[in-house]
Amino acid sequence: MKKILIANRGEIAIRVMKTAQKMGIKTVAVFSTADRNAPHVKFADEAVCIGEPQSSKSYLRGDKIIKVAKQLNVDAIHPGYGFLSENAEFAELCEINNIIFIGPRSKAIQMMGDKLAAKEAVKRYNIPMVPGIDEAITDIKKAKIIAKDIGFPILIKASAGGGGKGMRVVEKENDLESQMNRAISEATSAFGDGSVFIEKYVTSPRHIEIQIMADSHGNILHFFERECSIQRRHQKVVEEAPSSVLSQKLRNEMGEAAIKVAKSCDYLGAGTVEFLLDADHNFYFLEMNTRLQVEHPVTELISGVDLVELQIRVARGEALQIKQDDLKISGHALELRVYAEDPLNNFLPSVGHLDVYKLPIGDNIRVDNGFEEGMDIPIYYDPMLSKLITYGNTRDEAIQLMIKAIENYHVEGVETTLPFGKYVCEHEAFRSGNFDTHFVKDYYSPEALHKETENEAKIAALIALKQYLKDQKQLRLPN
Template identity: 75%
Template structure:
């Protein structure tokens, strides 16, 4: 494998290119007209414009991407995450075009891409699952009967869903018909598939996921867990590894369950098995993401691995160079997704011109970045600018480095989630580990963020005055 085309943009494209360069593999960047001057275009060995700004005319245009890879003599395509990364047809087209798809087999993507099919696949492996339906539901009468058997509250979910779309919490029977109609409509609009299913709603859930890696020789390992419970609109904002609530015994049990899920779909490459965990530390299989995760850096930092390198080695047919007993957790890592969103206005996207943009650096700080000053933040794609990752020997150290790194980060021209990240890292519920996926609903409001910022400014001012007074005392001349 001498040349890889990266079918993505921004920070993840650069992240993949860094590893490829380290391995002596040349890279091809593809870009839309909106991304002509993006850093990932400059970082690659070669770059080709593949279409207009809208994703469906560029980054989702499988035919153009594959043809570009063939014309430039690429050996493989890495899809990153998002866009075509979990598209089974794209994986098949890539392989049919005599190119290696750096990811799982198309059938694994297809099975795990449907929540109902995924549940069916893992059922034989005795993996805990939230009580619910095993088939799609369309009839309201059936839905009411099933909901009554399960017990309210329930969760209606799109089978092909993700990112919180096609998802509705129903607390009472009187709301079921309305919420189900909305969920079906949203699923049809977002995914072209109106299949929904019902499961018991876990009232105070934690979102804990396990990273797995599998090769073509029957070897599967897990690289421990990530805690992903700090979310807004059912989408992650802050992740960490390891989780503060897992015991060694529970970690091993969840890791074994994740490996079984990978076996259930004949998995190859990097994948993530997601679990819900209730207040009694019971865990339930949620879904499997058949790609590299946004939050993969925290796993890399605590295990000393390069997950992209492992992906490439597996795609080349190599055996995994690691065994389960070789892996251990060292230290603690946190990740903040730096979105161009306004946390004071319901996290709505904040597009615009980046007048000033500088990222922090120093011991324990890693920034996977995709932007620079002078760029526009386009309206066409996910609004994530970068991922700010910190590492320390303890959770407390990683938290402190994160707060300091946020203060060093400079962004002018758009609003970002940086202030929200600092709010979370300083909040007692997060610092104590006593939080769940309802953190935003239970603890966060724009007023709370503004109050926290005022308190921080007041503290900083008092410390500055104190330091100034002490400096004056040192400068005073002794009396004669």
């Protein structure tokens, strides 16, 4: 494998390129006209424009990407995450054109991409699942019968997708019809498939996921868990590894369950098995993400591995050289997704110009970044600027370092989730480990953040005044 094309943009494209370059592999970037001057384009050995700003005319054009790969004699394509990373047709297109797809086989992507097919596949392995139905439906009358049988509250979920789209919690029967119609409409719009399924809603859930890696020689490893319960709109914002609530016994059980899920679909490469953990620490299979996760850096820091390097090695047919017993958790890692979003305005995207953009630096601070000062934030893509990751010997150490790193991350021109990240890290519920996926709903409000920001401004003003008076006093002293 001498040359890899990265079918993505931003921080993940640069992240993959760094490992490829470390391994002596040439890199090819693809970009839209909106990204012509983006850092990932400059970072690559070669770069090719593949279309207009809209992702449907550029980053989602598998045919164009394959054409570029063939023209430049590319050996493999790394899809990153998002865009074509979980597109079975694209993986198959790579296979047909004798280009290595750095990810699972198309059949596994297809199976795990359909939530109902995924549940059917893992059933044989006796993995716990949330009570629900085994078929996708669009019929309201049928939904009412099923919901009564399962018992409220229930969760309606789009069969064909994720990211919180087509997902509705229904507390009582009167709301079922309207929420069902909304979920179907949203799922149709997002995925072209309005079918949904219904399952029991787990109250006070924690979102725990297990990182796995499988080679083509029958070896499957798990790299422990990530806690991803701090979410807004069903999407993660703060992630950490390990979880503060898992015992070693439960960790082993969930790790083994994740390996069984990988076996159920003859998996290859990096994948993540997601579970819900209830208040009594019972865990239930949720879904499998057939790609590298946004939050993979926290796993890398606590396990001492480069997951992208392992992806590449596995893709070129190598056997994993690590054994499960070799893997140990060392320290604690925390990640904040730095989005160009306004936490004071319902996390709406904050599009604009990066007038100031200065990253924090220091020991045990890692920033996977995709932007530079002076750039505009494109309106066409996910508004994530970077991922801020800190590492410590203990959880408290990682949290304190995160607060310091946030304070030293300077952005002007757009609003970001940095203040929200600081709010989370300073909140007693998070620091104590006593939280669930309802953290934002239970503890966060724009008013609370605004009050905290005001208090910080007052303290800063008092310190500045004290320093000013001290300086003035020194100036007045006679020679």
